[in-house]
Amino acid sequence: MATLTELPAFLSPEVAADPYAFYRRLRAEAPVHWDAGLKGFLLSRHADVGAAYRNPVFSSRNYEIGLEPVFGRSLLQMDGSEHSRKRALVTPYFRGKGLEKWTPVIARNTAVILERSIVSATERAASAFRRGDVVDVLTDFGYYLPVYVITDMLGLPHSDYDKFFAWYTAHVDFLGNLARDPEIDARGRAATAELWEYLTPIVAQRRRDPGEDLISALVTAEIDGESLDDVEVCTHITQLLNAGSETTGKTLASMLTHLLSRRELFEAVRDERALLQPAMSETLRLTPPSQMNGRQPTEDVELEGITIPAGSLVMLLIASANRDERRFADPETFDLARTDLTHDKAFTAASEHFAFGSGRHFCLGAMLAKAELEHGANALLDRFPEMDFVDGPPQWKGLKMRSVEALRVRL
Template sequence: MTSTVPAVPDILSAEFAADPYTAYQVMREHHPLIWHEATQSYVISRYADVERAFKEAVFTSRNYDWQLEPVHGRTILQMDGREHSTHRNLVAPAFRGRDLMNKFVPVIEENSRVLIEAFRTDGEVDLVGQYATRFPINVIVDMLGLPKEDHGHFHRWYTSIMGFLSNLSGDEQVTAEGLRTKAEFEDYLVPIIRDRRANPGDDLLSTLCNAEIDGVRMSDEEIKAFCSLLLTAGGETTDKAIASVVLNLVANPEQLEAVRADHSLIAAAFAETLRFAPPVHMIMRQPSEDVELSGGVVEAGRTVTCLIGAANRDPAQYADPDRFDIFRPDLDQGRAYTAGANHTAFCLGRHFCVGAMLAKTELEIGIGQLLDAMGDIRFADGAPPPEYGVFTRAPQSLRLTFTPTR
């Protein structure tokens, strides 16, 4: 008896967008290396291959020269070797340890509290529109020490830049809007950067302007590019993660009640969400020489699309991978927010997300405050809403009913 090999899924198809997880299974089992003509890239889906692409030095981030630079400028993600380590060390201290806890935790707490207060007594909320999409962007704007009245501009810029980065089909209008946003953001921020160099304050932008290692400082353009990257990477990961964490917990009431009773489990719920339903499903790399992966050889200079969403549900890596379980023993909670994590949502190795601890802190504070304000949380429509997106993915709306608890 002969078996039929399933057709190769198309990552730009409507079927894939509706249900990528079924396609991921087909890819992992039957098509672990796919040449995708429309995006001019190889697509990989197995955990072992994605892990190699993130950790091994032969896989460079040269793809960001065309993927990110047109809309952000040249960022730390495009740097290698000493240049990368120096610039990472210039920005990293602000996102961990004492600076994060002392300077920015009060900013995070206040922004979350203000948003929750606006709907706390209503008994219903669209958590995406009224909280998740606003919270992390407002935090970043306040961390940078920028005017609160400019929050609206940043939401518009953020949406435009994410549209550019997610534009796998090459829509010319979306591309043009992203390029306009880059120019607007530069015109807005560069004069402020120059002023902060001359008149530093106690904000993140001043810290970036005056950070120095071995006589090296970031240029105005490098600071602007980092802030643009922070706006999108920090906002996108966190806003979609908040919605997905809450969705997954409400869909699993016993786990929701466990987290409600013990807020220290919020970090575990976030880590499992990063594995089960990551905010970003695709990250690209470009090998500097021919590399053999499952299914064949990738030639030097070709783009490799690494499917995070597929790797993080690989049964070769996790038991029962399609089940959400904050207590799963095969997800290393001790390393979940480090470069040694055994999930791929924040990348791995030298380009591990510099803002991972900021995202964790925002989630712990935000989810904790939400659970303190909302009892008996249920889906307003009686069932979890669908997810949307291919490059990034999360519910577009999360309508909940709840009982105000205070």
């Protein structure tokens, strides 16, 4: 068993630069590892992460500290019947016929963004995408698409994109603030205050005159005969604005990075779109945008011969589990022909990777993310079949949230 002196600190620059090398060591030497800087345990193997997700003893109530200050008391930290009842309020919008309703919205917004017929005040929105242009796919397209879609679902204006982008960026920074930097903490809290001030009159208007949007559904919903109050409604909206906005755009950029890094893969997917599904699922396995989730056991738990005391912080290392050589063959390779990952389950609760979590807190918006990725990727491949890197493969950055920093391509 490795000791603290043999392994680098989880929050060190060395690990941030290459977390996957650190995770390989954890899986081999210390699959249940106490990190003094984090003040918590790290679970790195696929079997242990899966077991923790499935075991109700591993509660998400630790989000009271790590999430509630910016989201409010959200679905992510609820357990049991409370979680089931409140999740049921929004679930119909994100699956089956409820999701089908939004497919034309996704298609329309994809075209709107590529044609740059958008109303955001940002300078980068000035002109349409054309072949030969140099663009950053992440900031000029990837971030816009999920924000435009969720704001349409909520009945909020596209013209406030810059505000939404600033708020959720501050929230994402807050969630990734494992070192507890007070300035990042303060920015996250301030963003929530501004967002809720923005939402308050909108929520009041929807109570007076509800429409067909998701905010109207929230303000008119009842649980056990009681309506949601404004704080609960704003909490739901905050979670919905944040949940897919950052991660979907980064997944799209990461997938294109993998494909363009091996030109034959890009051309294969471009020419045979059935390969888009394995490209998406391999991206989620190999480079999930959200690389870990926190849990807190409600009683002592033993894993790999180590006792984890009740109340401890336990970090489920999704990115490590998804590369576990005990579960996946040649796990560091992006492989469109992989046979140990069921690609058509990649966006379902039966997925064999953990990019969307697992168990009772499996990501509500997974199928929406799939639809956005499919529309976005297909549109880019259709319009720009010769796209390629401008300055070579981009750099990857981040620990809790990790993706390429930018994706500059010539279309």
